[in-house]
């Protein structure tokens with residue numbers, strides 16, 4: 388059987404389905420017993436079959452018994468489909484992948500180079516692992532007010548300044564679809580003798596069409612975090628962690644880190660959905676992506692024809708920090724209309740129940756799945772955008788778009804772990820200058836954290852955050868989203 392034929396199989400999905408079909412004596416958890424003991428409302432909402440295949444771990448014939456078990460075989464097929472040395476199925480999202488990645492790296496050393504605007508789960512991983520970060524700024528797009536990716540040159544400088552680094556940790560593609568020069572980043576990391584971890588949460592589909600930016604494993608990354616549920620279409624909370632082929636990270640170390648970060652009762656529905664999504668991607672992904680890309684190209688053209696709107700597309704490639712563009716995101720530049728992205732998001736909901744993935748001051752983002760057929764929702768978005776723009780009118784000067792570049796972040800006075808676990812107090816923001824932050828403060832736009840746990844708060848940074856809030860921006864991570872108070876470490 389060729390590997391292509393092999394990819395048609397779904398061993399795990401078949402095994403849970405066969406177990407349910409046998410009507411076994413379920414003398415194990417979960418207590419709803421395949422649905423027999425479930426609330427009628429739950430059965431009506433999720434369906435009988437979903438409950439019938441809700442089967443615990445360590446069930447003979449599924450993940451116990453003669454090897455390879457269907458569970459092992461399903462993960463092997465995923466590793467083959469993405470080109471990994473080994474793949475782990477995750478049931479706590481790409482967030483779990485980031486947590487496990489930090490714990491695995493902490494076996495190799497105590498320091499790490501991290502892209503500044505990493506996902507919050509990466510910062511949580513620094514707390515869990517105790518790693519001391521050297522942060523590197525991604526490239527900022529002053530025009531759009533968003534952050535792109537990290538360049539190989541910036542990574543080189545950061546690694547040279549961190550000779551004890553155990554690895555480097557970057558994000559690609561971004562929420563907005565910009566992809567990094569991962570091949571260049573790999574070269575730099577390997578030249579410094581360290582592993583490159585790529586948070587490819589938004590790029591699981593990129594392995595299945597040559598017109599998309601090269602995916603991180605193909606570019607030589609050592610550990611890749613993949614949020615399979617985001618675009619490839621497994622169920623929410625399911626994800627994968629892929630190990631690359633260079634021997635810079637140990638398979639057993641990653642395995643233990645995955646175990647440490649996962650429930651002892653993983654959901655068979657989530658695992659089954661990963662097995663199924665892998666089959667769909669491997670067998671039909673190319674054709675599905677072809678179709679999705681064509682439908683989205685048309686939607687982009689229609690949006691471009693609406694006065695006041697622009698779209699993000701491959702024209703971004705070549706700007707600092709943008710090596711490729713992933714068209715599976717429909718990101719719309721709204722600077723030319725007389726409303727912010729925040730206001731437009733509300734209006735789109737009112738006009739036609741349009742629910743966006745992300746909206747900021749200047750850009751709104753709609754996400755499309757790899758397997759969507761017909762894409763009627765793209766047309767619905769275009770129509771609602773046309774209506775929204777006709778209601779708010781144009782802003783030829785794009786005045787609401789100006790945001791100053793953020794000041795440099797403060798000195799790292801202790802590790803994120805020490806700050807998180809240390810004694811803390813909440814103080815008025817105007818008394819927080821010089822104190823060590825115990826929480827993150829990240830202003831949007833552009834979403835790069837201004838403050839992370841363990842860093843000293845500066846007057847400049849606090850003034851910048853206040854200014855961004857006054858301009859209509861927001862902060863994430865803060866316990867007080869109006870910045871009246873800040874949580875700091877008691878020294």
Ligand SMILES: Cc1ncc(COP(=O)(O)O)c(C=O)c1O
Nearest residue numbers: 479480481482506558586588614
């Ligand atoms: C870059 C990045 N990494 C990780 C995550 C976490 O993914 P998940 O929600 O699957 O845990 C996200 C979520 O949006 C993300 O954007």
